[in-house]
Amino acid sequence: MSDRFELFLTCPKGLEGLLIEEAVGLGLEEAREHTSAVRGMADMETAYRLCLWSRLANRVLLVLKRFPMKDAEDLYHGVLDIEWADHMVPDGTLAVEFSGHGSGIDNTHFGALKVKDAIVDKLRTPTGERPSIDKINPDLRIHLRLDRGEAILSLDLSGHSLHQRGYRLQQGAAPLKENLAAAILIRAGWPRIAAEGGALSDPMCGVGTFLVEGAMIAADMAPNLNRELWGFTTWLGHVPALWKKLHTEATERAAIGMTKPPLWIRGYEADPRLIQPARNNIERAGLSHWIKVYQGEVGTFEPRPDQNQKGLVICNPPYGERLGDEASLLYLYQNLGERLRQACMGWEAAVFTGAPDLGKRMGIRSHKQYSFWNGALPCKLLLIKVNPDQFVTGERRTPEQRQAEREQAAYNQAPAEPQERQYNKNGNPIKPAPAPVVEQARLSEGGQMFANRLQKNLKLLGKWAKREGVDCYRVYDADMPEYSMAIDLYHDWVHVQEYAAPKSIDPEKASARMFDALAAIPQALNIDKSRVVVKRRERQSGTKQYERQSAQGKFTEVSEGGVKLLVNLTDYLDTGLFLDHRPMRLRIQKEAAGKRFLNLYCYTATASVHAAKGGARSTTSVDLSKTYLDWARRNFSLNGFSDKNRLEQGDVMAWLEASRDEFDLIFIDPPTFSNSKRMEGIFDVQRDHVQLLDLAMARLAPGGVLYFSNNFRKFALEDNLSERYAVEEISDKTIDPDFARNAKIHRAWKITAR
Template identity: 55%
Template sequence: MTHPLDLFASCPKGLEGQLLQELLSLGAEEARETVAGVSFKGPVEVAYRCCLWSRLANRILLRLTRFAVESGDDLYRGVAAVDWSEHLAPSGSLRVDCRGEVKGINNSHFGALKAKDAIVDQMRERSGQRPSVDRQNPDLRVSLVLAKGHAIVSIDLSGQSLHQRGYRKEAGAAPLKENLAAAVLYRCGWPELATAGGSLVDPMCGSATLLIEAALMATDTAPGLARERFGFHGWQGHVPAVWQRVREEALERQARGIEGYRASITGFEGDGKVVQRAQNNIQRAGMGHCIQLQVAELATLKRPELAATPGLLVTNPPYGERLGEEASLLYLYRYLGSAMREQFLGWRGAVLTGNPELGKRMGIRARRQYSYFNGALPTRLLMFEIDPEWFVRGREGAEAGAQGVSGAAPLSAGAQMVANRLRKNRRQLAKWVRREELQCYRVYDADMPEYSAAVDLYGDWVCVQEYQAPKSIDPDKATGRLRELLSAIPEALEVDPTRIVLKERKRQSGKEQYQRQDRQGAQLEVVEHGCRLLVNLTDYLDTGLFLDHRPMRRRIGQEAKGKRFLNLFCYTGAATVHAAHGGARSSVSVDLSATYLEWARKNLSLNGFSERHQLVRADCMEWIRDNRETFDLIFIDPPTFSNSKRMEGVFDVQRDQVVLIDAAMKSLAQDGVLYFSNNFRRFQLDEGVSQRYQVEEISPQTLDPDFARNPKIHRCWRLTHRAPSAQGKKAIWGQ
């Protein structure tokens, strides 16, 4: 093909303008920016050069045809109108990728199937041979886009997405896309800085994507040079001699670039394992001679001694997408701002963030901002001039960062008020905590209504549970107050900011309370009244230990000696551990969740208990109804609502209390005790229960000082059988 090709380069949204300029520099003609890409024309040599050199594109597509479509038959005829013998050998293989929908075709799989059939049928009719389908390594990859009543059929000259350079085999969560990293570096003017011998520092380098892309630019290395195969290699229109010339030209440029390399590129990470993964990626990219890595925490970051000025500090901090990460991110941004102000004066700064509000905690005003997408995640590139002119000044004119913890920006007035309250509460609880030898307790529970959250200490960890704000509260204002609370915690409670976990507590329905929120899997061992228990602060809404039930667990442990104990709706079995620790003769713990029963098994094992303590997976309502064993001590703490695929219907504690309590009392020994508790604020115990059994509400006695501010956290009753009347005794004893 000697005539200009009709080409399209796709890219992430937000990169279109930069991609347009890049393609023009590679020889593109008639280039026109559109949504998520650029249309352009050029000979096959330009197409090859774009595949090899584009740092921003995802794919380079050769457009073959565009036609109106309203049905599967329209699509079949339109695809069959292309002479596919010009593009694919009859014995070759193909893959069709379809996206979008039009009238009559609302399923991408159906669209791909129709297009594939049209290609295969045409080639079989003309040559007698049928191309095969290969999803992994096809000779020809066909792109089909359906939108606005039309179909666009193209050949994918790229093959694997161009952003996948091949060097990154190891990456963390939500890794930075390579082409987005390149866009950030272009926007910061790194190629010009590198040519002038400038320096680049990434203080949180992660998998080293920014460092590697910077090194590729600084050495004039084509990002696709390490690829063995592109999509055009199996295309019938491929011209090997032209491709060879383009590739040799790239190799010559790389050799000259490496020889003339004058820049300095350094990355830092606090975790040695992460640094090793980054080093592996750097070696695969062939950039080990250009990049230095160091193990260093952000709070102790110092500018490399050999780093020249002016330079570029560029980084992509964690986004805080996972449950509980935003708390530590608050201080991370404060430390980052402090390091920039103190160590990198005169440099440029660039922070690609998934949470631009946190950028305001850095103590430097952004000179400019750009919106990008990292995959599906919206991000903002904040660009800084690290100069005192741009520093945010405190209320007394002091530069931000001159006060506060470890040089971080000072607390706001609201955060300082919260910090004062946290210190006061902790001081008031200190004597009780020492006397009871507690590791886990609540230190704050929406004491100041505008800062609506609970703050719990678990050893040297802090769990913050944000209460859902009323709809009348401005969400931005609620978020701002939460961040003030989070920023106050490390200083007031003297904890590491990375050991603060944030959770949003809202009204739960059905099984939401027990669904996994994250998959970090880390369990922390804590001690409560001599019992060792495992908690998980990240993966679920609850931690595995209801702190407000501490007095109830203590009571069970004190009363359990020599008794048969039943724990219904046992959750993670904490009450069972206390019963066993108190000398229970045996126990049965029932729950429907396999996850929590396994957790209960670990808790029992951790304390050396296994024999005589049975764990049963079952619907508690069905199990207690069918049970024929007798127990001396029963504890029931049901959820407010619950449903499961293994349950029939929905459990409602207000509606089902009578059936549940009656069934449990049938399993209770004549002189036994049943404790019934729940946290439904509007719960009312049925009058019939009080008429049939001896009932005493003991809610006030089941609250420790850390929950005295919230007496409605739960309600609890002590139930026993009524003493038999004289008539009843005669009937029972046969008198």
């Protein structure tokens, strides 16, 4: 066999440039870059060194042969031509991987079978001995790549992928592969910072991948030093003495590195469930005395060991896939930016994100950006120098203002001057006042305009709400067309419903405006960021608006007209309380004394609770959903009502047909459309409202009143109803000031017998 070989080093997409630099540094010659791979020439010692020391490669493939291939027979004979007895014993185990297509082979499984058949036929002995297949830990792992009519047959020296270092047996929900983490650290300049004695901090460390990879770089530890099984371990061409020499050298280098004073490497993680797995991974890597992990939120992490220490803050924030993530992620990035400005002056930062628009919300400019791929997801690495010149304030600043900001930042970073210790009357030392905190990042121009509108609305509506004793109301409803959302206050919570942007609107602009609005909401409404819930409202059909969105099960108590009600801001698109029906509920409360009240399509029965508060003789509430009837039961219990309040589960139309009871006061607020599996047929409010009202009026006692309402914008009440009943539209009397901008939020009628 030749002393010089062609090698292919595979890697994740986007790492090719870094890998070719690393490979050349480790001895690869005539190196060339390919998609997700690097190719070059090397001797056996360099091949082993690449296996041991490459932090970026997935596999090291040693090319055995290249040959032209027109069809499956060419493939078979090209593989058969190899002297396989030089590579494995006849009764050894084998695994074959095949990539590419063409030359009559469109199925990779078929291609792999042809390669396997050729190797087995070549090695089969007269006594019947032959290789067998072992896909997990074979003696020999073969790879054939078909590229434009040429077959490239290789031996995989790595075995399992090189990113599997062996220390990470426990991982979180969205793990970052070890070689990608190493690439990010290298691109962020960590080898230089570590050589200068700098610190490393990850405020969202998960199970510690960045921390371990960073410590191994700093300690000069070969990433695959502790791997026991290799693709070449039982290969007949393996040179054990040469491998032992390289492994011994790497072991000695790691020992020297580990005797150095450890760098300050710290991780912080908000999820307590990940703390112990992170510590276990660090222990397996042998780096417990270098790396410490603590539980803590982003806004509280303390990255600096002392005032003079500098270093790198690195993190991989979540990208956001669930309902409401826009708000939580925006505030996460804002908190990260605020913490960098307050506690990391003079440091460098690297933020790896699949949502680069959110990176702009940190309030610090990145001086460089690099494209990466995390699996199939395109990502950006934002590199940041944390100093006042990079801070984004949302407005132009004069040189004098910039200088003042630098002085403020320097003051925040400077050690406190010695002060004379003071004691209280009990002899205990008095704690000094905390140092000033850097103010919040200023809003963008659009964000400030939006905040001004919110503050104006809050000032006007707040006086009305306080006077009326209302603590949940709409404060904004698409007042500015470019900020298309509804914002409701629920005591000390904010519920945001983002309306889907028209297709004519650039999605990037719509997303930017949404982030501007989310940045402005807490400041304008003086609400903590953690109490902002965001949902996207699109055109709903059927019962989609009632489908469960989350499963937090968290209820918040609000009050209205002396009634206490439970809302759930997270789990469903709607909250359990239709704010626009407040005037109708209060009207029912005033008119309910001594009456038998019926609430059809009752939802969470808030109108029934108001009727009970108003002194109703009895209430009956009908709905198809057991979930909402259970919610209704809790609303009654919260107010101390239990007797005389019936909750009936069933299809309203069928229930009315079967009922023979009479009621003095009836409220109907049906859905626009319903096709629940629990009901027969489909309900359409425009088509079926006449039948619904006729059935309900048959249950209305003499002198009784029926209130009918719905929010279908195109709804038209059937004209002939007025021939049978006295019908009065009262829509304008059921709209409070917080819905004055949206007078078509619903329509309502008062119906009585003639």
